[in-house]
Amino acid sequence: MKKLVPSLALHAALIAGALFALGPLLWMVSASFMATGEANTFPPRFLPAAPTWEHYATLFTRLDVATHFRNSLIVTVSATLLSLLINAMAGYAFAKLRFGGRERIFGFLLGALVIPAQVGMLPLFLMLKTMGLVNTLTAAVIPFLASVFGIFLVRQYALGIPDELLDAARVDGAGEWHIFRTIVMPVLMPILVTFAAFNFLSAWNDFLWPLIVLSDNSKFTLPVALASLSGEHVQDTELMMAGSVVTVLPVILVFLFLQRYYVRGVMMGSVKG
Amino acid sequence: MKGSIERRQAQAGRWFVLPALTLIGVFFFVPVVVGLVLSLTDFDIYAIGDPSIARFVGAGNYVEILRNPVFWKALGNTLYFVFASGPLMMIVSLAAALLLNAKLARARGFFRTAYFLPVVTTIVAVSIVWRYLYHPHYGWLNFALGKLGIPPIDWLGDPHWAMPAIIVLAVWKNFGYNMLIYLAGLQGIPEELYEAAHLDGAGWWGRFVHVTLPGLGPTMLFVSITTLLNQFQLFAEPYVMTQGGPLQSTMTLVLFLYEQGFRWWRMGMAAAIAFLLFLIMLTGTLIQLRLSRERTR
Numbered sequence: 001m002k003k004l005v006p007s008l009a010l011h012a013a014l015i016a017g018a019l020f021a022l023g024p025l026l027w028m029v030s031a032s033f034m035a036t037g038e039a040n041t042f043p044p045r046f047l048p049a050a051p052t053w054e055h056y057a058t059l060f061t062r063l064d065v066a067t068h069f070r071n072s073l074i075v076t077v078s079a080t081l082l083s084l085l086i087n088a089m090a091g092y093a094f095a096k097l098r099f100g101g102r103e104r105i106f107g108f109l110l111g112a113l114v115i116p117a118q119v120g121m122l123p124l125f126l127m128l129k130t131m132g133l134v135n136t137l138t139a140a141v142i143p144f145l146a147s148v149f150g151i152f153l154v155r156q157y158a159l160g161i162p163d164e165l166l167d168a169a170r171v172d173g174a175g176e177w178h179i180f181r182t183i184v185m186p187v188l189m190p191i192l193v194t195f196a197a198f199n200f201l202s203a204w205n206d207f208l209w210p211l212i213v214l215s216d217n218s219k220f221t222l223p224v225a226l227a228s229l230s231g232e233h234v235q236d237t238e239l240m241m242a243g244s245v246v247t248v249l250p251v252i253l254v255f256l257f258l259q260r261y262y263v264r265g266v267m268m269g270s271v272k273g
Numbered sequence: 274m275k276g277s278i279e280r281r282q283a284q285a286g287r288w289f290v291l292p293a294l295t296l297i298g299v300f301f302f303v304p305v306v307v308g309l310v311l312s313l314t315d316f317d318i319y320a321i322g323d324p325s326i327a328r329f330v331g332a333g334n335y336v337e338i339l340r341n342p343v344f345w346k347a348l349g350n351t352l353y354f355v356f357a358s359g360p361l362m363m364i365v366s367l368a369a370a371l372l373l374n375a376k377l378a379r380a381r382g383f384f385r386t387a388y389f390l391p392v393v394t395t396i397v398a399v400s401i402v403w404r405y406l407y408h409p410h411y412g413w414l415n416f417a418l419g420k421l422g423i424p425p426i427d428w429l430g431d432p433h434w435a436m437p438a439i440i441v442l443a444v445w446k447n448f449g450y451n452m453l454i455y456l457a458g459l460q461g462i463p464e465e466l467y468e469a470a471h472l473d474g475a476g477w478w479g480r481f482v483h484v485t486l487p488g489l490g491p492t493m494l495f496v497s498i499t500t501l502l503n504q505f506q507l508f509a510e511p512y513v514m515t516q517g518g519p520l521q522s523t524m525t526l527v528l529f530l531y532e533q534g535f536r537w538w539r540m541g542m543a544a545a546i547a548f549l550l551f552l553i554m555l556t557g558t559l560i561q562l563r564l565s566r567e568r569t570r
Contacts, residue, residue, distance in 0.1 A: 007377045011378075013372055014373075014380075014384050017387075018383075020445065021387050021391055022387050024399065025391070025394070028399075028402045039411070042411055087293060089290070090290045090293035090294070099282070099286035105294070114554070114555060114558065115305060116502070118506065118547045118550060119305050119308050120301050120308055121304070122534050122540050123303075126311075126324075127304065129321070142296075145300075146300075151293060170282075208527070208531070212531075224397075226398060226401065227512070230401050230404075237405050240405075241405075243398075244398035251395060252393060259386065263453060267454070267457050
């Protein structure tokens, strides 16, 4: 009995917090199903009177959002797959393969984390322009291919691989690439899923770089297309909410499926200090 | 025999890091160095067609930026955003972590996911959603305030309220991330410390000040530095919600950089802004490290 009042107060606070966090997202979903103009009424409505799919239909027929969805998917999936291999190799080597200058190079990479991405962005844009890559999806993928954070995550995890396991394979005459593929990759799988989840979310949600480097509407990723639509369709609240749902839903689903792995990445990132 | 295994290992190691180091070198370190050179030239829209016409202007861009009132406005706004949303986010994240960590709390998994969900959402999309929540006539926020007898506020149209509106959005979007880190920090504080404080007669506030806060010390330093580094780069929210207005009240350093570089194609100028941003962020980080070192001494 003594604990009833504190427990009620605690759960009231927890629920209030959940309403604050989820409220805007729930309203976004609800308003995307409202008839045109219904979201701009006073007092505001929370649920649509007669739910309709018409705004989603408009997005995918008249506004070609399917193309932007496809662009986002191509950029995100290729960035994630390529970066997995590149960073897994580097992270494993920094942890387990002894070579000259290893610690110095790794320290240098960590130090570079303090340089904000914007510093390199303008020259990178000019570089890609001379290479003829501006306004291609390749250009949107490039900054995600190698990541110091990814190398760091894999390295921390790979440090736990026992040397005896690798040495036994070496004594049996296995080559380093073979060891990496057949012994190391399976052991690293959990951290690779973590990194894949991180990379997927940040590539999908990225805005400034694709905004700079993609100039044709047909090349836009979803966030860039959405920002440009929101300029032309300021008044169409319900349509913009449907567009936001289409943009946000994939990342929310990926997060909900891979939550355990993603949370591990947040924790590992926080112990590096 | 042993030597050859080691030599082969070293060789493999170099091959394994080569792709990552090449990519980071070519697409990050080279651009950073080129950016420094670029910031010393008058590279503009004509130079994009023919780079040979760009001229070396020394510190000219930096001098011009420091004389430009829009830069000071953007710097002031960015600092306002950083120093208001930073502590606010810390309080909200810590409060959420304490609630979730309470022994009586049920359905922790659900609440933790709910609080974290805004973090993974696309910033452009949620900025659009919040733009409508802030609508002066039809938005939920003014409706709720109206119930409390507060007259409607033109959140994004009033120069005094536009930045606070963006701060609230940023806190909503990001508090879940720091909450997770605090939660891990809280779980690392030994239960015996709380029991000892309890025996000494400390109430919940006393335990919070003398056990929880000191226990979270290192976590807090890490969280405040990463938060700071992220917040200096505020861009998408003002780009989508206000375009830096009204009256440049939400113009930020990165938005200023974007406009100079990619709206007016003054690349030399924009590169100089990028380096100033870097210097400011570095100074902020060093001050924070120094402060925390003095506190622990």
